[in-house]
Amino acid sequence: MGAAAALDYDAELMLRVKDGDGESFALLLKKHRSAVIHFLYRMVQNRAIAEELAQDVFLRVYRSRNTYEPTAKFTTWLFRIAAHLALNSLRDGRNEWKQEHLDDTSEDTPNRQLPDRSPSVEYRMVSEVKLEEVRQAVAALPDKQRAAVLMHKYEELEYSQIASVLNCSESAVKSLLFRAYETLRARLAHMA
Amino acid sequence: MKCPIKTQENADVLLAYSARKLDPEITAVLAKHMEMCTECAAFHKGQQAVWAALDAWEALPVSEDFDQRLYFRIDRERHASWWSKVAQVFLPSRLSFFGRTSQAGMPLPLLATVCIIVVAGFVLEYPGRVNPLDPAPQARIDKIEADQVERTLEDLEMLREFNLVSSAEGKPSASM
Numbered sequence: 322m323g324a325a326a327a328l329d330y331d332a333e334l335m336l337r338v339k340d341g342d343g344e345s346f347a348l349l350l351k352k353h354r355s356a357v358i359h360f361l362y363r364m365v366q367n368r369a370i371a372e373e374l375a376q377d378v379f380l381r382v383y384r385s386r387n388t389y390e391p392t393a394k395f396t397t398w399l400f401r402i403a404a405h406l407a408l409n410s411l412r413d414g415r416n417e418w419k420q421e422h423l424d425d426t427s428e429d430t431p432n433r434q435l436p437d438r439s440p441s442v443e444y445r446m447v448s449e450v451k452l453e454e455v456r457q458a459v460a461a462l463p464d465k466q467r468a469a470v471l472m473h474k475y476e477e478l479e480y481s482q483i484a485s486v487l488n489c490s491e492s493a494v495k496s497l498l499f500r501a502y503e504t505l506r507a508r509l510a511h512m513a
Numbered sequence: 514m515k516c517p518i519k520t521q522e523n524a525d526v527l528l529a530y531s532a533r534k535l536d537p538e539i540t541a542v543l544a545k546h547m548e549m550c551t552e553c554a555a556f557h558k559g560q561q562a563v564w565a566a567l568d569a570w571e572a573l574p575v576s577e578d579f580d581q582r583l584y585f586r587i588d589r590e591r592h593a594s595w596w597s598k599v600a601q602v603f604l605p606s607r608l609s610f611f612g613r614t615s616q617a618g619m620p621l622p623l624l625a626t627v628c629i630i631v632v633a634g635f636v637l638e639y640p641g642r643v644n645p646l647d648p649a650p651q652a653r654i655d656k657i658e659a660d661q662v663e664r665t666l667e668d669l670e671m672l673r674e675f676n677l678v679s680s681a682e683g684k685p686s687a688s689m
Contacts, residue, residue, distance in 0.1 A: 495524070512566050
C-alpha cells in the first residue's frame with residue numbers, strides 16, 4: 322500500500338509538472354536525483370559523466386512533461402530514460418579514457434568516503450583494493466547485465482520494472498541476472 | 514522440492530532467498546533443502562558475499578551545483594529561439610561532427626545545413642525570384658507606374674553625378 326501510494330504521488334507530481342507546476346518538478350528532482358546519479362555512476366564509473374547523463378535524464382523528463390501519461394510507474398519510466406542514456410554512452414565509448422582510478426588525484430575525483438571502522442593505513446588499503454575489485458567486476462559485466470544488476474541490487478526494482486526498463490521479457494531479466502550474479506560470485510566469492 | 518540450482522528458471526528463488534525477500538514458509542523450505550544440497554548452499558554463501566561486496570561500494574555525493582546547472586540548461590532551452598528549435602527537430606543534439614555540440618547547441622556545419630534547407634525551401638516557394646542558372650535576368654515590366662519611372666530616372670541622374678554608374682549602365686532593376 323505504501324509503495325502504491327508512493328507511485329501515485331510521483332505520478333501525481335509529474336502530472337502537476339505537466340500543468341506547469343515547477344515546484345513539483347523540483348520535488349521529483351530532489352527525491353530521485355541521487356538514485357539516478359548513483360545508478361549512472363555505477364554504470365559508467367565516472368562521476369562527471371554520470372552527472373552529465375543525470376542532467377540529460379531530468380532534462381528529458383522536463384521536455385516530456387506535455388505528453389506525459391502515467392502508464393507505468395514513474396521510477397520505471399525514469400530509469401528507462403537513465404538506462405537508455407547510460408547504454409548509449411557506454412556504446413559510444415565516451416568513458417573509455419575517463420574511467421576513474423583510485424589513485425587518481427585530479428580535482429574531479431572526490432574524496433572517497435571509507436567506512437570509519439579503523440584508522441589504520443593497512444585497513445584502508447585493503448578496503449580500497451576490495452572496492453577496486455568490486456568496481457572492476459561490475460565494469461566487466463556486459464552492459465545489459467550490469468544495468469540489470471544495478472537496478473536489482475541498488476534500486477530494488479521488480480523484475481517487471483527491469484524488464485520494462487530494458488525492453489525485454491521478465492524471463493530475459495531473470496536470465497540476465499542469473500548470468501550476472503554467476504559471474505560476480507566467481508569473481509567476488511573469495512571476499513566472504 | 515526441486516533443487517532450484519538445477520533449474521535455471523527457479524534460480525531467482527535462490528536470489529530472493531539470499532536477499533531475504535521470500536515468504537517465511539518458502540524460506541523455511543529452502544533452508545531445509547540447503548542442509549542437504551551442497552550446491553545450493555554454496556550458491557547462497559557466494560551470493561551473500563556478492564551482496565556484501567556490492568554494499569561496500571558506496572555512492573559518491575552529488576555535486577552541490579547539480580540542480581543549479583540543470584535549471585540553467587532548462588532555462589536556456591526554454592528561451593531558445595524558434596530557429597534553434599527548428600534545428601533541433603532536424604538535427605538531434607547527439608549528432609556532432611566534432612563529438613560535442615557548440616555553445617549554441619549546434620555545430621556550425623550543421624547550422625549551415627539548416628541554412629541550405631531553409632534557402633532551398635524559399636527557392637521552391639518563390640521560383641521566379643531567384644534562378645542561379647539564368648544568365649542576366651531580363652527585366653519584365655508588366656505594370657509600370659509613372660511616378661516609379663520618374664523616381665528611377667532621378668536616382669540615375671544622381672548616380673551619374675557621383676560617377677557611380679556600373680558597367681551595366683544602370684538598367685532599371687525589376688525590384689524598382
